[in-house]
Amino acid sequence: xxxxxxxWYAHALQRTTTGPAEPxxxxxxxxxxxxxxxxxxxxxxxxxxxxxxxxxxGCGPGHNAAHLATLxxxxxxxxxxxxPAGAQVTxxxxxxxxxxxxxxxxxxxxxxxxxxxxxxxxLQACDEQFDAICSxxxxxxxxxxxxLLPAIAHHLKPGCSLAFSVPHPQRGGLRPATDDRPRxxxxxxxxxxxxxxxxxxxxxxxxxxxxxRTGLWLTSAQEFHDARHGxxxxxTLLITARxx
Ligand SMILES: C[S@@+](CC[C@H](N)C(=O)[O-])C[C@H]1O[C@@H](n2cnc3c(N)ncnc32)[C@H](O)[C@@H]1O
Numbered sequence: 001x002x003x004x005x006x007x008w009y010a011h012a013l014q015r016t017t018t019g020p021a022e023p024x025x026x027x028x029x030x031x032x033x034x035x036x037x038x039x040x041x042x043x044x045x046x047x048x049x050x051x052x053x054x055x056x057x058g059c060g061p062g063h064n065a066a067h068l069a070t071l072x073x074x075x076x077x078x079x080x081x082x083x084p085a086g087a088q089v090t091x092x093x094x095x096x097x098x099x100x101x102x103x104x105x106x107x108x109x110x111x112x113x114x115x116x117x118x119x120x121x122x123l124q125a126c127d128e129q130f131d132a133i134c135s136x137x138x139x140x141x142x143x144x145x146x147x148l149l150p151a152i153a154h155h156l157k158p159g160c161s162l163a164f165s166v167p168h169p170q171r172g173g174l175r176p177a178t179d180d181r182p183r184x185x186x187x188x189x190x191x192x193x194x195x196x197x198x199x200x201x202x203x204x205x206x207x208x209x210x211x212x213r214t215g216l217w218l219t220s221a222q223e224f225h226d227a228r229h230g231x232x233x234x235x236t237l238l239i240t241a242r243x244x
Pocket of ligand 1: 094
């Protein structure tokens, strides 16, 4: 009963009761940060993802996975009348309810598959290699990095990219972790109840160290602020890395 013991199950349950399960228009951009419309888009995963295999770990309701599956064109090389041709995307989420919600929103897209399961278990059972792997406030940071990062590296083709965003370790004036252990954080549910969870709250240097151990090298680390959260402290840390 892992999913029911997880605060993410309660999160999905409340979201499902408050938001209708209906087909949605595919978002026009990929959102990596807490502030929609800010930061980079899908291009940080690779210059041309058309027909490439992309995996999202902790896809939630599937908005970013749907965007990746319907990229309007090779980024930067639009041709008039060219039909949308996205990546072949798999979105994995721990909670079956989230997967059901994602399917109700975007299940009509042919080249998009949603799978219910733990990110690590999915990778351990999978025999595919991916052209890009991403996580947007998803499984990376919520699963022990010494287990999850090697599994990711194992399934990423050489030269290909991993990109992930996590809550910034200095959000709200916090200090980044001073060791490799997780610390207590909270998920805020739609009704504002806060449920505890463990989070690996690393700064960019610590992520670089962990990535390096698995054959991934950090290529960028960016931080983003969000005026709605006071604006003083960064809210999002966005990391990109490449497989050697
Ligand atoms: C904050 S939500 C982000 C969802 C989505 N990426 C987005 O940006 O809208 C975190 C998601 O990660 C999922 N998750 C948490 N731990 C996970 C794990 N170990 N494996 C797969 N998914 C996980 C949760 O169920 C939840 O849907």
